[in-house]
Amino acid sequence: MEYERKFKIGKPILEVNNISLSFGGVKAITDTSFNVLEHEVRAIIGPNGAGKSSMLNCINGIYKPQQGSVSFRGQVVPNITPNIMAQMGLSRTFQNLALFKRMSVLDNILVGRKLHTKTNFLEVALQLPKVKKEEKLNRERSEEIISFLEIEDIKDTPVGKLPYGLQKKVELGRALATDSTIILLDEPMAGMNVEEKRDMCRFILKVNDELGTTMVLIEHDMGVVMDISDRVVVLDYGKVIGDGTPDEVRSNQKVIDAYLGVEH
Amino acid sequence: MKPVFMTYTKKDLINLAVCMFLSVLIIPSFITTEYWYTSILIPWLCLALATIGQQIVMGYTGQLALGAAGFMAAGAFAMFNLILRVPDLGFVGSLIVSGLIAAAFGILFGLPSLKVRGIYLMVATLASQFFIIWMIDKFGWFKNYDSSGIITAQDIVILGKPFTTPLAMYFVCLAVTTVLTLLAMNMARGSTGRNWMAVRDMDIAAESMGVSLLRTKVQAFAISAFYCGVAGALFAFCYLKSLEPVAFDIKLSFKILFMCILGGLGTINGAFIGAAFILLFPVLLNAIGNNVFHGAIDATIISSIEQVIFGGLMIVFMIYEPLGMAKLWENLKQKLSLKLQSSNVKNLKSSLSKKS
Numbered sequence: 001m002e003y004e005r006k007f008k009i010g011k012p013i014l015e016v017n018n019i020s021l022s023f024g025g026v027k028a029i030t031d032t033s034f035n036v037l038e039h040e041v042r043a044i045i046g047p048n049g050a051g052k053s054s055m056l057n058c059i060n061g062i063y064k065p066q067q068g069s070v071s072f073r074g075q076v077v078p079n080i081t082p083n084i085m086a087q088m089g090l091s092r093t094f095q096n097l098a099l100f101k102r103m104s105v106l107d108n109i110l111v112g113r114k115l116h117t118k119t120n121f122l123e124v125a126l127q128l129p130k131v132k133k134e135e136k137l138n139r140e141r142s143e144e145i146i147s148f149l150e151i152e153d154i155k156d157t158p159v160g161k162l163p164y165g166l167q168k169k170v171e172l173g174r175a176l177a178t179d180s181t182i183i184l185l186d187e188p189m190a191g192m193n194v195e196e197k198r199d200m201c202r203f204i205l206k207v208n209d210e211l212g213t214t215m216v217l218i219e220h221d222m223g224v225v226m227d228i229s230d231r232v233v234v235l236d237y238g239k240v241i242g243d244g245t246p247d248e249v250r251s252n253q254k255v256i257d258a259y260l261g262v263e264h
Numbered sequence: 265m266k267p268v269f270m271t272y273t274k275k276d277l278i279n280l281a282v283c284m285f286l287s288v289l290i291i292p293s294f295i296t297t298e299y300w301y302t303s304i305l306i307p308w309l310c311l312a313l314a315t316i317g318q319q320i321v322m323g324y325t326g327q328l329a330l331g332a333a334g335f336m337a338a339g340a341f342a343m344f345n346l347i348l349r350v351p352d353l354g355f356v357g358s359l360i361v362s363g364l365i366a367a368a369f370g371i372l373f374g375l376p377s378l379k380v381r382g383i384y385l386m387v388a389t390l391a392s393q394f395f396i397i398w399m400i401d402k403f404g405w406f407k408n409y410d411s412s413g414i415i416t417a418q419d420i421v422i423l424g425k426p427f428t429t430p431l432a433m434y435f436v437c438l439a440v441t442t443v444l445t446l447l448a449m450n451m452a453r454g455s456t457g458r459n460w461m462a463v464r465d466m467d468i469a470a471e472s473m474g475v476s477l478l479r480t481k482v483q484a485f486a487i488s489a490f491y492c493g494v495a496g497a498l499f500a501f502c503y504l505k506s507l508e509p510v511a512f513d514i515k516l517s518f519k520i521l522f523m524c525i526l527g528g529l530g531t532i533n534g535a536f537i538g539a540a541f542i543l544l545f546p547v548l549l550n551a552i553g554n555n556v557f558h559g560a561i562d563a564t565i566i567s568s569i570e571q572v573i574f575g576g577l578m579i580v581f582m583i584y585e586p587l588g589m590a591k592l593w594e595n596l597k598q599k600l601s602l603k604l605q606s607s608n609v610k611n612l613k614s615s616l617s618k619k620s
Contacts, residue, residue, distance in 0.1 A: 060472060086474035098469035100462050102530070110455070111462045115474040117455045121483060124454040125447040127271055135271075135454065178473060 007212030009230065010038035012074070014090075014182060014214070019058055019068030021051075021238075028054040029065070029238040036182070041208050041215045043225045046235035047258060052218045053095055055235065056184050059216075060092050061085050086115060091180035093171040095187050095218075101160035105170050108159055109145055112177025113138040145173045149203060165196040172203060176213075183207075185217040189224060197221065201228050222259070226250065234258070271453060287438055292431060301430035302503070308536075308543050309437040310499040315523040315535035316448050317491030322521075323530035324457060325484035326464025327377045328385050331392035332520040334373075335489040336496025337512035338396050339366040341406050343497035344507050347418045348408060355422045359440065359497055366493020367486040369396060374485025378478055393517055397509045407507070414508045417501045433502040440498060444491060449532050451487070460484055461530070522574060526581055528588025537589045546570050 014036040021029040029051045036042045044052050057063040059070055061080040069076045072088050091112070100108050116138060119131045146155050149169050154162060159170055168188060175183045188204065189197045205228055207213050219225045225232060226246040234242035234255050242252040249255055272280075291305070314332050321329045342362035346353055353361060373392035377385055400406045407415055420427040420436060427436050451457050462470035463480045471477055500507050519542060527538020546567070553559065553566045585591055 062468065062472075082468070082471040083474060083476055086472055092472055094469065098466045098472075100465035100469070102465055103458070103461050107458055107461070111458050111470065111473050111475070114455070114459065119455065121451055121456040121487065124456045125451045127450050127454075131454065132271065138455075174469075174473065 005039070006209060007039040009040045012036065013038040013072070014059070014216070015071040015074075016055070016059065017069050017071060017076075019055070019065045019070070021054055021058055021063055021065040027238055029058070029235075031068075032235070032238065032240050033068075034233045034240060034243055036214060036216055037231075038181075038214055039208070039212045040230040041204065041217070041228055043229035043232045044216065044218045044235060045220075045222065045225055045232055049237075050235040051238040052235055053186055054238075056092065056186050056216070056218060059085075060090065060184060086178065086180075089178075089181040090184065091175040091178040091182070092184035093168075093175050093186055093188060095190070097164075097167050097171060099159045099167055099171055099174070102158055104156050104158055105151060105162070105173075106139075106142060106146065106155045108170055109142040109173045109177045110138060112174040113141060115178060116141075141179075142177055145176050148176075148206075149173050165192050168192065168196075168200065169203070172200075176207060176211075180213065182214040182216065185215060187218050187220065189219060189221060197224060204228060271450065284442070292434075298430045301434045304543060304547070305434055306430070306437050307499070307503045308539055309434075309441045310495050310503055311520065311523060311543065312536045312539040313441050313444060313498070314492045314495035314520050315527065315539050316445065316532060317488040317495065318520050318524040319527075319530065319532065319535050320448065320452075320460070320491065321374075321484050321488035322524055323528075323534075324452060324460040324464065325481060326461075327374075327481060327484065328382055329374075329377075329389040329485070329488070330386045330517055330521060331373065331389045332488075332492045333496075333512040333514065333516035334393035334396040335366045335369060335492035336499060336516070337400060337509055338369050338489075339363060339493025339496035340500035340507055340512065341400050341509075342366065342493065343501065344415065344417065345406065345408070355420055359494055362497045363490040363494040366496070367490040370485040370487075370489020370492075371482055374482050374489075377481045377485065390514075393514055397512060400509045414506050417505050417507055420501055437498050437502050440494065444494065445532060448491070452532060456483075464530075522578065525578060526588055528590030529586065531588070531590040533593075534588050534590035537593065541589065542574070545573070549573075 012035040015033075016035070017033055019029055019032050020027070032051075032055065044055060046052050054063060058065045061082045061084060064080075070080055071077065072085075072090070077084065077088070100111060103111075117134060119128070119134055123131050143155075146152055149172065151166065151169055151173070154166065159167060162170065168191075172183075172185070172188065175185075185204070189200050192200065201224060204215055204217070208215050217225075217229070226249075229246060231244060232242070232246055232249045233240060234249055234252070236254075236258040241254040241258060242249045244252075295301070295305075314336055317335070318329070318332050321327050339362045342365040343358055346358040346361055347355070350358070369392060373389055373395075376388040380388055404410075420433065422436070427433055452460075459470070459475050459480045462473065462475055463477060463484075467477055470480075496512065500511070504511055523535065523538035523542050525538070526541055527536070528534030549566050549570055550563075553561045553563070581588055
């Protein structure tokens with residue numbers, strides 16, 4: 001039975017055009033292009049060192065590629081920085097967790113509401129009524145996300161004290177709090193046990209389904225990727241070697257060679 | 265159930281009421297010796313205020329800065345010149361403008377934080393310390409061409425009323441400190457403080473959430489310098505009653521740094537605890553020297569012992585309780601409330617067993 005999606009997959013929202021990135025003499029990404037359609041779950045897979053995280057860092061503006069560009073809704077983004085991308089509606093999580101360790105879960109998620117906070121420090125210092133109103137709205141939204149992710153019982157715990165799997169969840173929550181149109185997830189399931197992985201998959205699909213958020217994720221676990229993504233792009237040695245639906249990718253000879261090794 | 269959000273909980277309001285009750289009613293009616301006001305309470309409030317400034321930039325935003333005394337000097341001399349040259353501003357107006365002038369210096373010397381961090385930033389911010397003091401010394405205009413080197417601070421006059429007695433000055437310091445502390449707490453608990461802490465804990469993630477590193481860091485430096493500037497002005501006008509650049513040397517910057525670290529990084533009440541400890545500890549040591557050893561220990565040795573103990577405490581706190589004395593205080597309170605609870609349970613149990 002074909003599942004009816006609330007948010008139909010639409011036009012390309014994010015395009016990566018001929019990106020090349022090198023660190024000194026080491027080429028991380030060579031002339032790579034692919035696109036992400038609105039409301040889809042897009043996976044980037046590839047063996048270790050294939051340039052997946054570098055790719056995400058280029059899209060997000062942390063790395064500046066030597067060549068190529070990133071387009072958002074058909075427009076090339078000039079002077080791309082993490083801040084500009086956040087303002088355009090792109091949020092992300094990090095491979096090695098980049099949470100605010102000494103802050104509570106709730107505060108971490110509230111930082112995600114930054115772009116929905118318009119009051120300045122003077123207004124905050126004086127606690128003007130509009131600050132209270134805005135803070136209340138932001139807190140309500142954050143609490144919604146906390147209950148959506150089923151982490152109500154740890155919301156006041158400093159994030160640094162939480163186990164890894166929960167920290168990954170909090171990071172997803174922080175990205176969700178931005179109400180972005182695209183979320184980049186850098187290995188959201190790394191280091192998790194089977195149950196936690198299943199939970200995480202459920203949340204990713206639920207977010208995509210209920211909010212229509214476009215998800216771009218990097219993942220090692222092939223099984224998981226094939227189950228939850230609409231389209232997969234495969235990188236190896238910084239080049240695209242396969243791009244298409246999970247079934248297409250699975251039967252692609254180049255992909256099989258890259259993953260299983262090939263006799264020369 | 266819908267989450268209820270309040271800036272201040274009931275507990276905060278009780279704490280505030282207790283503090284105000286103690287400082288406004290109890291202290292003035294029980295402490296009558298001038299010594300306590302002129303040498304302990306007034307400098308305590310001034311330095312606690314400067315320490316809040318240091319907390320904002322170092323404890324909350326995580327930028328290692330060392331130059332609080334420089335900004336204090338800027339505030340103090342700005343105050344002197346404003347009262348001298350723009351008398352229409354009045355005391356409170358001058359105090360605010362002096363803070364703003366210090367904040368301008370804060371922005372200027374906070375800019376290196378965008379490129380360097382850690383110990384290198386500390387060295388870069390030292391420039392503020394030396395530059396401001398040098399500037400005041402070099403150009404006679406700042407000191408109104410006074411040749412003696414020490415200028416007497418003008419009397420404090422607010423709305424035509426002179427505030428010259430130690431008690432009156434204490435109230436001036438208390439009022440300013442209270443207002444600025446409340447404002448600092450509002451910022452620290454609100455979105456502003458969250459941005460600071462996000463930059464402190466993980467700057468790249470903060471940027472990916474739309475927090476501008478440039479704005480947040482420069483803002484923290486400016487606010488920090490504002491607090492130091494106001495504190496410096498009060499320090500000169502209520503405590504020293506004179507102005508000389510030497511009073512704001514690097515030693516004072518270090519003192520404020522110690523207050524910040526011992527009190528507990530990233531806490532507002534830690535600023536008050538740290539300042540009290542650093543101010544009262546030498547007094548305590550002197551008292552011990554005089555009363556227990558009856559002056560057998562030389563005063564210079566006592567002051568050396570003081571330095572040794574401060575240094576030792578810094579190391580101990582850095583290793584065992586990086587969150588400082590404010591955290592110790594929290595732990596103590598928690599333990600007491602647990603004890604109270606368990607004794608309540610015991611009472612309940614014993615009363616139940618009696619009934620049966």
